[in-house]
Amino acid sequence: MINFDALFKISYGLYVVCSGNKEHGNGFICNTVMQVTADPVQLAVCCNKNNYTAEFIAHSGVLSISVLPENVSSELIGTFGYQSGRDKDKLQGFDVSYGIDNVPVLLSETVATIEGKVKQTIDVGTHLIYICEIIEATLLSNSNPITYDYYRKIKKGVSPKNAPTYVDETKQHTDETTSEKYRCLICGYIYDNAENDTPFEQLPEDWECPVCRAAKAMFEKM
């Protein structure tokens, strides 16, 4: 039997992975990045096959990774984690440079940037794993990188549906609680009255989900 709480004990960071070029590019929030060899330096990056960024990676064979800090803004998470580059230019309004083969590299709020060339693409079902040889790695700040655990516990974030670590919480058995909670139907963010000064019902009507900026009406009582 798989207890998903056990899987949540696996540690991850949080990254924006970008691909494309100066004319067209895209990026997505990714928690699945790890180094797999030291010589040469290679990283593995996991990406849902349906992600728009996967199309850019398949075309260009390059990607960049921006390590996010603990104090990452909800706006950045909302844009790169819960919106699609098919609907809007996600990179617009953010600070971006262009690296090897003109791959876009997100600089806004970024702790470190890494650029690599895809050497292998492995099909693992719903997702692809890219094995990338790293060409550039730059430290931009000494801020603490955000861990996925911190994102879940402190920032109350959840995995988007395309993430490898996505859990359908409606199928999960959870303990009874007495406090009132409201869940965003778009991104899954939970507003817990017990943890906020203002009860959900009393939030103004133009209040937005702090993660994906969905309207208050997009929340349902749990």
Next chain:
Amino acid sequence: MINFDALFKISYGLYVVCSGNKEHGNGFICNTVMQVTADPVQLAVCCNKNNYTAEFIAHSGVLSISVLPENVSSELIGTFGYQSGRDKDKLQGFDVSYGIDNVPVLLSETVATIEGKVKQTIDVGTHLIYICEIIEATLLSNSNPITYDYYRKIKKGVSPKNAPTYVDETKQHTDETTSEKYRCLICGYIYDNAENDTPFEQLPEDWECPVCRAAKAMFEKM
């Protein structure tokens, strides 16, 4: 150019990965574990080709992962991270259960255990990546899992030579410091006089490296 300090901003946990059966088994310290699909639940685990455990995984096709806690003992790290199962039975003296196909599962000091069957083995050069379908995942404790960052910063640990994240620090450019430091020639642990009440020179002669238990004589001044 690759700045290794940038790569250190990638977040990892710390695990003992075991394979084998009730008669013969082995385990090693691993920081490279990540979930790659949610349906079915699959994890990627990276392992040096020379690791003794790799032979057991190739033979049995199963492995277990034990998530280590922040307060993991130096004895456990020393045994599984800096000794070889070719020289000694690493599992002896630790609490172990046997899971699917009798794979050994380390229980001592463990936060959560995960058991999986290898579905793909990917050759990435010095290392192999196992894509495992997870059959069992069990939560044993609510302790915080140790992150690799915590291991490096708080516990002063370094990567063994077989790790994907190994850095040859003798090749690294580092800032000049005035405090005296001594490095363990076996595991790389650094004893910094500035961070300890007792200067290294005044430690008793039977003092041992807190990570790999090497003798005091195995330290060199940096």
